[in-house]
Amino acid sequence: MANTPHGGVLKDLYLRDADKHDTLLAESEQLPSLELDDRQLCDLELILNGGFSPLEGFLNQKDYEGVVEDMRLADGLLWSIPINLDVSQEQITEIGIKAGARITLRDPRDDQALAILTVDDVYRPDKAKEAINVYGADDDAHPAVKYLHTIAKEFYVGGKLEAIQPPSHYDYVSNRFTPSELRAHFKKLQWTRVVAFQTRNPMHRAHRELTVRAARARKAHLLIHPVVGLTKPGDIDHYTRVRVYKALMPKYPNGMAELSLLPLAMRMGGPREAIWHALIRKNHGVTHFIVGRDHAGPGKNSQGVDFYGPYDAQDAVEKYKDEIGIEIVPFQMVAYCPDTDEYMPADEVPAGVNTLNISGTELRRRLKQGLPIPEWFSYPEVVKVLRQAYPPRATQGFTIFLTGLHASGKNSIARALQVSLNQQSTRSVSLLLGETIRAELSSELGYTKRERDINVQRIGYVAGELTKAGAACIAAPIAPYEAARQGAKTAIEKYGGFYLVHVATSLEECESRDREGVYKRARAGEIKGFTGIDDPYETPSKANLTVDISKQSVSQIVHEIVLMLEQDGYLGSA
Numbered sequence: 218m219a220n221t222p223h224g225g226v227l228k229d230l231y232l233r234d235a236d237k238h239d240t241l242l243a244e245s246e247q248l249p250s251l252e253l254d255d256r257q258l259c260d261l262e263l264i265l266n267g268g269f270s271p272l273e274g275f276l277n278q279k280d281y282e283g284v285v286e287d288m289r290l291a292d293g294l295l296w297s298i299p300i301n302l303d304v305s306q307e308q309i310t311e312i313g314i315k316a317g318a319r320i321t322l323r324d325p326r327d328d329q330a331l332a333i334l335t336v337d338d339v340y341r342p343d344k345a346k347e348a349i350n351v352y353g354a355d356d357d358a359h360p361a362v363k364y365l366h367t368i369a370k371e372f373y374v375g376g377k378l379e380a381i382q383p384p385s386h387y388d389y390v391s392n393r394f395t396p397s398e399l400r401a402h403f404k405k406l407q408w409t410r411v412v413a414f415q416t417r418n419p420m421h422r423a424h425r426e427l428t429v430r431a432a433r434a435r436k437a438h439l440l441i442h443p444v445v446g447l448t449k450p451g452d453i454d455h456y457t458r459v460r461v462y463k464a465l466m467p468k469y470p471n472g473m474a475e476l477s478l479l480p481l482a483m484r485m486g487g488p489r490e491a492i493w494h495a496l497i498r499k500n501h502g503v504t505h506f507i508v509g510r511d512h513a514g515p516g517k518n519s520q521g522v523d524f525y526g527p528y529d530a531q532d533a534v535e536k537y538k539d540e541i542g543i544e545i546v547p548f549q550m551v552a553y554c555p556d557t558d559e560y561m562p563a564d565e566v567p568a569g570v571n572t573l574n575i576s577g578t579e580l581r582r583r584l585k586q587g588l589p590i591p592e593w594f595s596y597p598e599v600v601k602v603l604r605q606a607y608p609p610r611a612t613q614g615f616t617i618f619l620t621g622l623h624a625s626g627k628n629s630i631a632r633a634l635q636v637s638l639n640q641q642s643t644r645s646v647s648l649l650l651g652e653t654i655r656a657e658l659s660s661e662l663g664y665t666k667r668e669r670d671i672n673v674q675r676i677g678y679v680a681g682e683l684t685k686a687g688a689a690c691i692a693a694p695i696a697p698y699e700a701a702r703q704g705a706k707t708a709i710e711k712y713g714g715f716y717l718v719h720v721a722t723s724l725e726e727c728e729s730r731d732r733e734g735v736y737k738r739a740r741a742g743e744i745k746g747f748t749g750i751d752d753p754y755e756t757p758s759k760a761n762l763t764v765d766i767s768k769q770s771v772s773q774i775v776h777e778i779v780l781m782l783e784q785d786g787y788l789g790s791a
């Protein structure tokens with residue numbers, strides 16, 4: 218038998234409201250709409266499918282204050298994390314949000330009507346108090362506190378929901394089980410004791426070991442229940458992680474474990490979050506829940522001290538275990554002992570016995586540099602997925618951004634570099650010459666500062682997309698303004714390498730090299746606002762390389778660029 222939902226009844230609002238679906242949908246088209254943000258969308262999905270039972274909507278002021286104050290809804294039931302629909306004053310006025318109003322809540326990605334909210338109340342929360350009570354400190358180093366102060370809007374809207382339809386998903390759809398679906402699945406499999414494992418990270422051999430040990434000790438089956446909603450900023454994206462979990466699942470004995478993805482927006486709220494996670498698992502029918510050391514921990518506060526103690530989360534769930542109604546399984550660290558080639562619980566390793574571990578930081582270093590990752594640490598199938606997601610630099614994309622005056626030689630350097638990279642690299646090489654971009658992408662633009670900025674911004678966007686796709690991109694606009702170049706850098710470097718090369722050939726030299734006579738026409742006033750003549754060129758303050766065509770040959774310059782790329786690992790063998 219699956220575990221009883223929190224509060225006794227699974228609040229699957231899709232099931233409850235199924236017979237009035239057509240009426241609700243028709244009504245939703247007539248009502249004012251509120252477009253949800255990413256976090257609200259995650260919260261809504263789990264309210265509607267019963268993952269947040271007993272909630273039937275976003276918290277009204279009474280429930281919110283109870284939760285913030287002492288983790289209790291107004292009716293006294295335990296609930297540790299406030300689930301709020303935050304809105305701005307402008308939204309309140311524009312949409313007409315007030316007690317009694319009915320509002321359609323829409324998916325921001327495809328505008329679909331997901332639910333109708335009947336507003337109970339609109340109130341201004343005490344955010345500092347929420348930060349201190351719920352997350353332990355009013356300190357922006359905590360991601361949920363930062364969210365509260367910088368993203369969450371100033372008012373909260375409480376009210377119950379009526380379900381129209383779930384948000385659409387296009388990734389890993391068959392692995393996304395609602396609480397009702399998971400309960401039916403457990404019934405079909407005849408699973409009565411299920412240990413759930415929560416994670417927001419890739420899983421390796423140690424995780425497999427500790428989850429199997431937890432299940433074995435409780436004579437239970439195993440639910441791998443990773444979060445695919447919002448996790449800690451900087452985490453590995455869920456697409457990669459789910460590929461990892463899928464690669465790991467066959468490593469469990471047949472019929473022992475199932476994978477289900479949870480669309481939860483984590484808060485990293487440590488002890489309160491652990492209670493919340495346990496209640497959510499209970500709603501999914503699970504009977505046992507593994508709570509880790511520093512479970513859902515946000516890391517260090519602005520003073521460099523951990524927000525929570527390593528066992529605060531375990532202590533909190535232990536304290537409320539009767540009310541939570543799910544058996545808590547403390548996460549048992551396992552350690553690898555190379556001498557016997559086995560994993561064993563860390564606290565059972567005899568004194569003096571050697572153990573090995575690879576930290577997350579060390580793993581990322583090895584992935585980045587293409588270094589070996591030993592089989593005792595992870596499975597080759599898992600490592601393969603991670604290597605695809607984190608290719609070594611030799612297969613990552615990069616952009617060489619050449620900036621300089623007209624006729625400075627940047628086009629000759631760009632073309633020669635393209636040929637040179639073609640001969641030695643397996644990447645496709647794209648050339649974005651100033652004149653090409655002007656013809657293909659920016660033909661409507663002139664040469665005012667604003668238009669040049671837009672032009673360079675477009676180059677940054679295209680170069681970023683090419684870099685993301687693993688290409689070598691060579692851009693060669695004049696790009697006379699520092700801020701616009703910086704903008705291009707920001708757009709590109711999140712996807713791969715970015716190198717600014719200043720082609721610093723002097724104006725005098727450029728004029729003498731200009732066979733087309735463009736500078737002459739500019740000097741004669743026939744072309745207005747020409748860079749170097751009557752329009753500025755801001756010298757780059759932080760170029761990766763400065764070259765001059767009057768002092769070096771094109772091949773020397775190309776060679777310098779190649780050496781720079783080689784030194785950073787972009788031209789090595791993959």
Ligand SMILES: Nc1ncnc2c1ncn2[C@@H]1O[C@H](COP(=O)(O)OS(=O)(=O)O)[C@@H](OP(=O)(O)O)[C@H]1O
Nearest residue numbers: 623624651652664669672694695696697746747748
């Ligand atoms: N007013 C003015 N100022 C500067 N350049 C001018 C101007 N009018 C036309 N051109 C010709 O346009 C070519 C491309 O300029 P860019 O798009 O690279 O300029 S910018 O980066 O947007 O500032 C650039 O050629 P290349 O330097 O060969 O790319 C110029 O010859």
